[in-house]
Amino acid sequence: MRVTSSTVPSQRHQPSLFNSFFQGSFPCSTACRKEGKRLDMIISSGHDMLIHKDYAALVEHRLLTARDGARWYLIEKTPGEYDWSSFLPMVHAASQHGIQVIWEVAHFGYPDHLDIWSPGFVDAFARFARAMAEVMRNEGIEQPFFTPINQISFWSWAGAEVAWLNPYASGRGPALKKQLVRASLAAIAAIREIYPQARFVLTDPLVHVAPADHSAAAREEAQRQHLSQFDAWDMLCGKQCPELGGSPEALDIIGLNYYPDNQWLSNGSPLNATHAAWRPLHLLLEEVWQRYQRPMLLAETGAEGEARANWLNIVADEVELALEQGVAMEGISLYPVVEYPAWADDRRSPGPLFGLPDPNGSRTLYEPLALALRSQQIKLQNRAKG
Numbered sequence: 001m002r003v004t005s006s007t008v009p010s011q012r013h014q015p016s017l018f019n020s021f022f023q024g025s026f027p028c029s030t031a032c033r034k035e036g037k038r039l040d041m042i043i044s045s046g047h048d049m050l051i052h053k054d055y056a057a058l059v060e061h062r063l064l065t066a067r068d069g070a071r072w073y074l075i076e077k078t079p080g081e082y083d084w085s086s087f088l089p090m091v092h093a094a095s096q097h098g099i100q101v102i103w104e105v106a107h108f109g110y111p112d113h114l115d116i117w118s119p120g121f122v123d124a125f126a127r128f129a130r131a132m133a134e135v136m137r138n139e140g141i142e143q144p145f146f147t148p149i150n151q152i153s154f155w156s157w158a159g160a161e162v163a164w165l166n167p168y169a170s171g172r173g174p175a176l177k178k179q180l181v182r183a184s185l186a187a188i189a190a191i192r193e194i195y196p197q198a199r200f201v202l203t204d205p206l207v208h209v210a211p212a213d214h215s216a217a218a219r220e221e222a223q224r225q226h227l228s229q230f231d232a233w234d235m236l237c238g239k240q241c242p243e244l245g246g247s248p249e250a251l252d253i254i255g256l257n258y259y260p261d262n263q264w265l266s267n268g269s270p271l272n273a274t275h276a277a278w279r280p281l282h283l284l285l286e287e288v289w290q291r292y293q294r295p296m297l298l299a300e301t302g303a304e305g306e307a308r309a310n311w312l313n314i315v316a317d318e319v320e321l322a323l324e325q326g327v328a329m330e331g332i333s334l335y336p337v338v339e340y341p342a343w344a345d346d347r348r349s350p351g352p353l354f355g356l357p358d359p360n361g362s363r364t365l366y367e368p369l370a371l372a373l374r375s376q377q378i379k380l381q382n383r384a385k386g
Contacts, residue, residue: 015329020064023297024063024066026068030071034164040074045339048086054363057363063337065333068104069104070086072106075087087135088139102146103145104147105128108155108166117167121179126189129188145253147200147202149183150203151204156173157173160177178241181244202232202251203256203257206257208262208263208278208284212265212266212269258298259300260311281314282321289326298332302351309371316379319332337354
């Protein structure tokens with residue numbers, strides 16, 4: 001009998017990479033908006049003042065791994081000089097509460113004195129990444145996780161195609177993507193000089209784009225948009241633009257950011273789960289797994305308002321389907337885990353587990369999401385027991 005993939009029994013993947021499968025992602029963008037306003041979501045969410053309370057709340061809800069960020073613009077206000085006073089309290093709090101942190105080195109922001117298009121930007125970022133690793137090593141962090149640059153493809157689109165955030169360019173998305181890949185590769189190499197055992201989560205949106213009609217042009221455009229989500233990962237591992245210096249060793253853990261609006265038609269119209277062209281999440285995860293064969297983390301996911309608990313249940317069930325097919329899913333991270341005034345328009349984000357702090361520094365828990373989270377954690381524990 002001819003053996004095919006459908007006749008071979010699947011081997012369920014057993015996650016083991018992180019301290020907890022369900023995780024929390026803190027908002028930590030430091031982008032500049034076009035009117036010149038510098039965002040600092042660690043401040044606007046209250047996370048800077050409530051770092052101990054926030055990490056303690058994660059532990060209470062069994063979220064023992066978190067994504068959080070250093071703020072480069074604060075740390076290197078003067079070229080080549082580093083002030084770690086905004087970062088060390090976060091490192092200390094994480095250690096005190098037993099939180100395993102995936103540290104973002106840059107999240108849409110960089111110091112004002114740098115030109116992101118220049119070769120000097122790459123060098124400066126590598127020096128900063130190395131210095132950050134040295135600080136963490138000196139603090140006794142043994143097994144670090146880093147995201148050098150958050151969402152390279154999204155930043156390239158938002159910052160250099162539609163001029164939505166810094167560096168406010170149009171029609172230069174591919175050039176910025178290559179520059180951010182160069183910087184990421186340089187940072188990975190610099191960190192590995194300090195931490196040969198460091199692990200790297202390389203994040204970008206997970207999307208699906210379907211043809212808007214039956215024409216060949218629509219099919220071609222949908223395919224182009226869909227495949228572009230893989231550009232940064234392909235560059236990092238050397239499959240695309242090998243002159244950038246990518247290699248298979250640089251592509252470590254694939255971080256996938258997935259929301260209800262991550263599927264659309266080639267003309268830009270949104271897709272929803274009732275549309276015939278909608279693809280279930282587990283199939284999208286299988287596509288990435290087949291392409292790269294790397295550990296994968298759903299690094300950001302969440303929905304707004306009353307939809308958030310149901311969204312978590314849907315996502316968790318879809319990830320379970322992927323696990324059953326042998327896809328190396330290592331976690332699901334709730335974003336945002338704490339509320340913030342949304343960075344695009346200053347409205348309050350309605351999707352977190354914990355709300356903005358009151359005058360006493362207390363955050364309101366969104367109970368339906370907390371209950372859904374606990375239910376999914378119990379299901380995962382029961383499956384792990386066999």
